[in-house]
Every structure is written in structure tokens, then in C-alpha cells.
Amino acid sequence: MRLDLGSRIITAQRIFCIGKNYAEHVKELGGPAPGRPMVFMKPATSLVPPGETIPIPAHGSHLHHEAEVVVLIGQSGKNISESAAPAHIAGLTLGLDLTLRDVQSDLKKKGWPWEISKAFDHSAPLGTLTAFEESLPLNNISFECRVNGTVRQTGNTGEMMFSIPDLINYLSGIWELKEGDLIYTGTPAGVGPLKSGDRVTLHSDRLGMFEWTLA
Ligand code: ZN
Numbered sequence: 484m485r486l487d488l489g490s491r492i493i494t495a496q497r498i499f500c501i502g503k504n505y506a507e508h509v510k511e512l513g514g515p516a517p518g519r520p521m522v523f524m525k526p527a528t529s530l531v532p533p534g535e536t537i538p539i540p541a542h543g544s545h546l547h548h549e550a551e552v553v554v555l556i557g558q559s560g561k562n563i564s565e566s567a568a569p570a571h572i573a574g575l576t577l578g579l580d581l582t583l584r585d586v587q588s589d590l591k592k593k594g595w596p597w598e599i600s601k602a603f604d605h606s607a608p609l610g611t612l613t614a615f616e617e618s619l620p621l622n623n624i625s626f627e628c629r630v631n632g633t634v635r636q637t638g639n640t641g642e643m644m645f646s647i648p649d650l651i652n653y654l655s656g657i658w659e660l661k662e663g664d665l666i667y668t669g670t671p672a673g674v675g676p677l678k679s680g681d682r683v684t685l686h687s688d689r690l691g692m693f694e695w696t697l698a
Pocket of ligand 1: 500501502549551580667669670
């Protein structure tokens with residue numbers, strides 16, 4: 484997918500996702516808080532632009548919304564320090580880390596990888612990018628998720644256990660981050676089920692409003 488930043492168009496590459504990055508969400512799922520960022524990936528083919536209809540996958544029963552702030556990397560780098568991290572960000576937006584919760588629970592029990600519960604087609608709806616400027620406060624971005632007009636999730640990036648610079652530092656210690664890489668930074672509490680016909684709205688005063696409908 485091509486990501487339009489106004490002055491620049493970037494092609495989406497890898498999608499890094501962070502699990503359990505908000506304490507209240509860790510509580511609702513149960514289990515201990517991670518001592519370091521919990522990382523998994525989705526293919527870039529999972530992306531869905533705003534306004535499109537999302538098919539419900541047939542290989543599970545409980546499709547959950549996870550509203551997240553998403554970071555687009557604009558400048559490659561390895562071993563990026565927290566203080567240098569903002570210079571590597573091209574843009575920000577909101578996205579959904581769609582999850583088949585029943586399938587994920589079964590995989591967790593078996594100790595198997597999570598891909599079929601989280602990295603299926605259409606599992607990463609992504610809003611339109613806002614070009615990053617230093618005046619955008621990475622640690623104070625409020626956002627919410629509504630389903631059919633009812634607020635299900637509210638969050639602020641200041642509540643993250645690992646901040647956006649922390650995540651860029653951690654990920655770039657393992658992978659050389661590349662232009663076009665996306666980071667889904669984790670979801671606040673309030674995750675819940677979606678059904679056919681539901682309208683999901685992500686909103687942030689800083690980043691805009693994006694909507695999808697479930698087929
Ligand atoms: Zn998530």
C-alpha cells in the first residue's frame with residue numbers, strides 16, 4: 484500500500500506490532516506485564532485503507548478490535564537511541580490490530596505462533612498518515628475507538644509502558660528499521676467483539692478520524 488504524506492509517498496513495508504503495552508489492557512487479558520516489548524509481525528498485505536469494508540475471517544469466532552497509534556518510519560536506522568528516534572519518524576496515524584481472540588487463546592495454550600489469529604488478510608486497517616513534526620507530542624496523543632457510535636476504547640500514548648522512542652530503540656536493536664516500516668504500538672483496555680455490519684471509528688484530535696465497516 485502507498486502511504487501519502489502530502490509532500491512524500493512511502494510504500495508500506497513490514498508491520499511490527501507491540502502486544503501488552505498498556506497496563507489496563509494487560510489486566511483485562513490476564514497474565515504478567517512483559518519485562519520488554521512483546522513483538523509480533525503482520526504482512527503489509529494485511530493493510531486496509533479507511534472507508535473500505537472488512538471481511539470477517541471464517542477460521543475463528545471472536546473477532547476483536549484493538550485500536551492503536553501507528554508510527555511510520557521514514558528514515559532507515561540501526562541501534563537508534565531514544566533521543567534520535569523522532570528524526571526517524573515520517574508520520575503517525577491510527578490503526579486496528581484485528582485479532583481472532585478465540586484462535587489466539589488456543590494458540591497461547593499450545594505455545595504456537597500467533598500468525599493465524601493476528602496476521603490474516605485485512606487484519607491491519609490503517610488510517611491516513613499525518614506527517615510527523617517535532618511539535619506533535621509523542622507521549623500525549625489521545626485517541627478512541629467507537630463501534631456503531633458507542634465508545635469502546637480510550638487511550639493516550641502517555642499511558643504506554645514502552646513509549647514510541649523506547650519501541651524504536653528496541654526494534655532497531657534487532658532489525659535495521661527501513662523507510663516504510665510501520666509500528667502498531669499496542670492497545671489500551673476495552674478490546675471487544677465485532678460482528679457483521681458493525682461500523683468501527685477511530686478518532687484522535689491530533690491524527691483525524693477513520694472508519695471501516697464489517698462485511
Ligand atoms: Zn494489538
